[in-house]
Amino acid sequence: MKWTKTLIQTLREDPGDAEIDSHKLLVRAGLVRKVAGGLYAYLPLGMRVLRKIQQIVREEMDAAGAQEVVTPILQPADLWRTTGRWDAMGPNMFKLRDRGEHEFALGPTAEEVFTDLAKGIVNSYRQLPLTIYQMQWKFRDETRPRFGLMRSKEFLMKDAYSFDVDADGADKSYWTMYHTYERIFSRCGLKAVPVQADGGDMGDSLTHEFHVLAEAGEDGIAFCEGCGYAANLEKAEKAESSDGAACPASAPYQEVSTPGAKTIEQVAAFMGLPAEAFVKSLVYVADGKPVMVCVPGDRDVNDVKLKRFLGAKSVALADFETVLAATGANAGFVGPVKPADASLRIVADVSLKGATGRIVGANKDDYHLRDVDLARDTSLSDSCFADLTIVKDGDLCPHCGKPMAIKRGIEVGQVFKLGTKYSGAFKAVYKNDKLEERVMIMGCYGVGVSRTLQAIIEQSHDKDGIVWPSSVAPYQVVIELLDPDRSEVAKVANDIEASLEAFGVDAIVDDRAERPGVKFKDADLIGFPVRVVVGAKGLSNGGVEIKRRSEDKSKTRIVAPEAVVETIKSLL
């Protein structure tokens, strides 16, 4: 391909609305252009990368025995009502009506469509197991689209759904996809790590997210160096620590005036004590009933863990009236010692078990209590303690006890055991060999294809631009033709291009009449893995120059034109 015949427009300056490197480079290198907030057009270079990623996904899914289909973006509301998600998805889903007032959604995902599809086709155990997938544009009405393709309103997702006769089969399907995902990301040149995630409404259902570690990532992940435990912050657990014994046993508690000091930060500053010396008490409403949750002053409540421990369907922070009614004080001064509502349920993080000498809200505005011994002064019994906080850097691993580190990641894929949540709702059943009807066991598996594209850039770039892994590069080789008006030089470049194409290596000849500096800068910005420089001066000195994008100039090889293809094959 010739550069002058390709729609490539690089930018010298960063786009004004981009925050992270990969977003800036996507636009500067001419891969995408913004159409509107959270909506992007893919230009020829971006399209080539997207197609290469799709092809890798496709090959690996097919190799795993999954079959490709495609289902409509426009999905009828009835399907979503069957599972109750028409309402549950709320405003995250784009909803619209046709002229006959029939309701539709622009598919944000496709569990309903696929379950209904399988129900209509699968009748017998002989047709199972079955895994079907599609690559289709998905739509989500994100409250705040961000970071280019990372969180956009419209994105390309590969979604797969497995149907099995029993739990063992579902387990097998799950792990097949898990390993398929490892291969997909590795072939894309990505280091993606599987981390345990929370099953959400599906309870303890098994699920892993695949994350690309990056400072710009939106998700927090806890890692244990010791045993390899990795979990996202919703899920990550901590070993029971000894926070409780940190403060010495003490005299009976006493009231302290702390006028206006509502937050832990304010009271800590007021009293000149560290946040750990405090107990943060928050009033939640769980399924309509108030509950007080106590955690160390320097920690935050994990809503998912709280919900799970209480066995509640929903938990949310209480409003101010509820707080006042339950405790007798306004938010900021509440604590576990004698709340106004004596029947108020109180739970506490496990790290507070046996805590003494703590400062808590007095359940009286502008007062706190000091020297509180939780066992002595509150109604908290052993069964009220559980792991209820978001883990912090340095918390101990629940499996091996070594300290964990918190890192940030970009979620590029997820594998999820669905059980019978969807197949049950749709009555998607098959007949077993005894002619009995059984509900199919499902799994779902997603790869954010467009997000993966950006994650690759985020993981693989330097100050000059993108450094594409050759498996997904828009072109594997750029041939810099320095003297395009000299036909004998151009012929060398064109011959090299032709022989590379003959070997299945895609190459682009930069035949622009630009100065060399401009061409080198653009080649580095776009990030072609291998650069071949063909110029009159070089040819008279014995050949062409070949250099990897990832290497510096000192590694440049001088090669005779005939040997170029061999050399490049060894470099890709």
Next chain:
RNA sequence: CGGAGCGUAGCGCAGUCUGGUAGCGCGUUUGGUUCGGGACCAAAAGGCCGAGGGUUCAAAUCCCUCCGCUCCGACCA
């Protein structure tokens, strides 16, 4: 949805406070000199200053309303 900021040429921005001829850099086009890491000279094209209303002799600039975008927060299968 709450808070903050920004909408001026394809891109990045100044001008707005203090009303009076719409500017700069990059990119684009033409001609010339250059030619190994984003050259230089000369010329040119390109704008309903986000939209609507108001104030004024006069509005990019002041006032009101709306729309869009970005950031922080809440939210996120």
